[in-house]
Amino acid sequence: MEEIIGILAGIFTTIAAVPQIFRAWKTKKVDDVSPKMFLVLTIGVSLWTVYGAMKQDIPIIITNGISTILNITMLILIIKFRKK
Amino acid sequence: MEEIIGILAGIFTTIAAVPQIFRAWKTKKVDDVSPKMFLVLTIGVSLWTVYGAMKQDIPIIITNGISTILNITMLILIIKFRKK
Numbered sequence: 066m067e068e069i070i071g072i073l074a075g076i077f078t079t080i081a082a083v084p085q086i087f088r089a090w091k092t093k094k095v096d097d098v099s100p101k102m103f104l105v106l107t108i109g110v111s112l113w114t115v116y117g118a119m120k121q122d123i124p125i126i127i128t129n130g131i132s133t134i135l136n137i138t139m140l141i142l143i144i145k146f147r148k149k
Numbered sequence: 150m151e152e153i154i155g156i157l158a159g160i161f162t163t164i165a166a167v168p169q170i171f172r173a174w175k176t177k178k179v180d181d182v183s184p185k186m187f188l189v190l191t192i193g194v195s196l197w198t199v200y201g202a203m204k205q206d207i208p209i210i211i212t213n214g215i216s217t218i219l220n221i222t223m224l225i226l227i228i229k230f231r232k233k
Contacts, residue, residue, distance in 0.1 A: 070200045077193030084185035097181040101168035109161030116154045116208075124200075 068124060075128025082135040089142045100143045107136040152208060159212025166219040173226045184227045191220040 089095050110132040117125025173179050194216040201209025 067200060067203045070196055070203060074193055074196030074200050077189050077196060079193075081186050081190040081193055084189070085183040088181065088183045092181065094181045097172065097176065097178045099169040099172045102165050105161050105168070106165040109158055109163075109165055112154055112158030112161060116151060116158050119151045119154060 071122075071124030072128070075124050079128050079131045079135065082132065082139055086135065086139050086142060089139065089146060093146050095143045095146045096148065098139075098143060100140070100147070103136050103140045103143060107133060107140060110136060155206075155208030156212075159208050163212050163215045163219065166216065166223055170219065170223050170226060173223065173230060177230050179227045179230045180232065182223075182227060184224070184231070187220050187224045187227060191217060191224060194220060 085098070089098065110129045113129040114126055114133060117123075117129060169182070173182065194213045197213040198210055198217060201207075201213060
C-alpha cells in the first residue's frame with residue numbers, strides 16, 4: 066500500500082513540471098516564471114534522490130531522479146527564453 | 150545521516166515555491182506560469198505527506214506538508230492574478 070501511494074505521489078510530482086515545460090516551449094515566454102524556484106527545486110529533488118538511495122527506497126529514487134532531469138530541462142528553457 | 154539529507158532535501162523542495170510566490174505577488178503577473186503544474190504538484194506533495202505518514206517518516210511528513218500549503222498559496226495567486 067505504501068508503495069502504491071509512493072508511486073502515485075512520485076508520478077504526480079514528476080509530471081507536474083511537464084505542463085510548465087510545454088507552456089514555456091510553446092509560448093517561448095518565461096518572464097513570470099521564477100528561475101530561483103527551478104534552481105532550488107533541482108537541488109531539492111537531487112537530494113531526495115540521494116535520501117532515497119540511502120534508505121534504499123525505490124519510489125523515492127526513481128521519481129525524484131526523473132524530477133531532477135525535468136527540472137534541469139525547465140532551467141535550460143528559462144535560460145534560453147529569458148529576455149536579455 | 151539519512152535524516153540530515155532528508156531534512157535538507159525537504160528544506161530545498163519546500164522553499165522552492167517561495168521565490169515564485171514572491172515574484173507573482175510583486176509583479177501581479179502569472180501569464181507564463183502553468184496552473185496545471187501547481188495543481189498537479191499540490192496533489193503530488195499531498196500524497197507524499199500521506200506516504201510519509203504511512204511510513205512514519207518525519208522529514209517526509211513535515212516538508213511535504215509545508216509544500217502542500219505553499220503550492221495551494223501559489224494556486225490562489227494564479228487564480229487571483231490570471232487574465233480574465
